[in-house]
Amino acid sequence: MTAPPVVVLDYGSGNLRSAVRALERAGADVTLTADRAAAQEAAGLVVPGVGAFRSCVEGIRSVRGHEVIGRRLAGGRPVLGICVGMQVLFEHGVEHGEDTAGLDEWPGVVERLQAPVVPHMGWNTVEAPEGSLLFDGIEDERFYFVHSYGVRDWTLRTHGRTRPPLVTWSEHGGDRFVAAVENGPLCATQFHPEKSGDAGARLLANWVGSLKAA
């Protein structure tokens, strides 16, 4: 089987080397680029992100990544957001009292975690729902998180014909937040699968395995 082509969107966000290598290890043919045609055509698009919500949104918009994401989703083409790359998919984010519009693929707000020790940093367990593709075989594993903000209330309700999104939760210091979302072609994780050892490798392999090879 040919390795499915995957583009990691390069908009100047921190350490991307690990994401590229981890996806290669998961069986993808990876290109790190901001080229819109390549990002549009790939079997899968990964949107990484570290640092501030606002600077990630600005970075993605500066390479017109939001348009690529929108067009891919309209055509049912898979997109995977990681960490702040997940957060920016929501309607808006509030950091240091500053409210920034996100890419608005999902309703909801990214806000500061309410826990005694923040950032939430380290290996935590998750509660994955029945039927999760991403967590298949790794439901009981720990994943590496590092974030101070999160989505503490999932508000998207679907009715009738559409399959409801699968939402995976985690908890830190009494606060619950979204750890991952699987919503048709749009998937995302708050944790870093590329830093989560063998469990993260399996999650990425689960995602890459769902992509159609070119």
Add this chain to the structure above:
Amino acid sequence: MSLAVRVIPCLDVDGGRVVKGVNFQGLRDAGDPVELAKRYDAEGADELTFLDISASHEGRATTMEIVSATAEQVFIPLTVGGGVGSVEDVDRLLRAGADKVAVNTAAIARPDLVAEIADRFGSQVLVLSVDARRAGPGTATDSGFEVTTHGGRTSAGLDAIAWAKQAADLGAGEILLNAMDADGTREGFDVDLIRLVRAEVSIPVIASGGAGAAEHFPPAVEAGADAVLAASVFHFGTVAIAEVKDALRGAGHAVR
């Protein structure tokens, strides 16, 4: 369900080679940081820390190559510290493949550096490394602990607890707390120091210095540490990472 206590081996790297003897059986090259990183990953390390002690420009350039090679082969978080003095230094290390960067002396000289790094890259990349010792006569501080430089030999004239709090307020994402009095004694962590810092900051605290046996680790966590770091006990094989995790688990703490 709760966050696991992180167990972190620290490697001192000079010119691309691990210094302080490493005594692992079956390693082709015990001085190769990449090979050691892979070994610790396989043994269950939750993160890795490289401390670059190179004095030369060439040595530091080699460290960059080591960071890149490690990031390509080891899929757990990597922190790099040693001689980080500017936002540009942080940028280079992150691009090379570091996930977090530890800052020490340069932040003491110019605390705004903490805020500058946090503003540019986010708090999550910034570990403030504090070398603390009990203050002696003539250098007394409110908490009884002071910040040192030059490997614990020189007083920086700062209260260690106040400095940790100030750095957290400026945007540090984590405190790496090195107890210089305990360092190398192998008699256990300085739980008084950990407790004082824990009471003042709400960011994660990594306890370092003094580990000599597996049973030394749970008291550090009970004093408030979110993670525990050690060097020589792991390198010399005195204590295996799995033994530390067994001891933590036995004391009721979550581990991976």
